[in-house]
Amino acid sequence: MNELWDEYPMKNEKDIRTILGNFLFSGEDVLKPVSALSGGEKARLSLAKLMMQEANFLILDEPTNHLDLDSKEVLEAALVDYPGTLLFVSHDRYFINKIATQVVEMNPEETRLFLGDYDYYVDKKQEEYELQQIEEAERLKNEPKEEEAHKKNSFEEDKAAKSEERKKKRRIAEIEEEIENLELKLEENEELLCNPEIYQDHEKSLELTEDNKKKQKQLETLMEEWETLHE
Known part of the structure; x- marks a missing residue:
């Protein structure tokens, strides 16, 4: 409690306890010294301090790494209710689906924006691939007769590709x-x-x-x- 109170001295004790309660600290737990906290508890305390800043834009790099399940759930709940903008990098597919509303795909040639969660992104990539396959099949279908031999080779290549x-x-x-x-x-x-x-x-x-x-x-x-x- 003192850790938060020192940084936000104008907050009253009730508000500090409420904030700590939101991050799973209750009763006498709020009086523990920081040095006595576990890794997961320290992570939750850091998240509480972060959310109290009331910033309107957060940049997070692999935020779920090294968090226990309780801490991850607390983080997800806090970020779902967060009113500002989030920009985060994560390999946690479940976290991305829970939090993300847009996915940015970065390639050497271009950067693309997909307006949806991770599952939406994967579905769109599959649709693009299938459309390319259909277009390629149509192109082969409409080639002139004299290119039959070339088509045969293309078919074999397409078969190998599939x-x-x-x-x-x-x-x-x-x-x-x-x-x-x-x-x-x-x-x-x-x-x-x-x-x-x-x-x-x-x-x-x-x-x-x-x-x-x-x-x-x-x-x-x-x-x-x-x-x-x-x-």
Whole structure:
């Protein structure tokens, strides 16, 4: 409570307690010193301080990284009710679907804006791909007779391309399943790290932290492969 009160001395105790209650601090918990808080509790306290600034524009870089489930839910609830503008980068597909109303796709050649959440973005990319396939099929259909041999080659190439595309889709599905499993494991580890018994066990805490780093690296590698396959 004093951490917030020192920065906002004009707020009364009731308002400070209400704000802390919104971030899952209640009763005697509000009197804990910051040094005694777990990682997830410190994250929630930081979020409370951030929201009290009442800024009209927030830039967030991977805001759900290293948050336990409770903290993530608190963050999502706070951002859903946030009246200003958010610009955020995230690999958390569920978080993007919950919060985003627009998706920006950045490529070396151009930047494109999609007016929807992550699922909408994926659907639009699939529609564009299917439209390209139809246009290509129409073009091949309308070619002159003398280009039959060329068409045959094109058909074989198209067949090979479709086979390759099926392989890509299978790999994308595998990657998404691996990503989901990694995200679940990361969340489980974060929950364990918020357990006082484990948090105070230096060896166990270090082991979980190192495992999280390893899995985060795997997650980043899988996301890069996922993005490359979609391109």
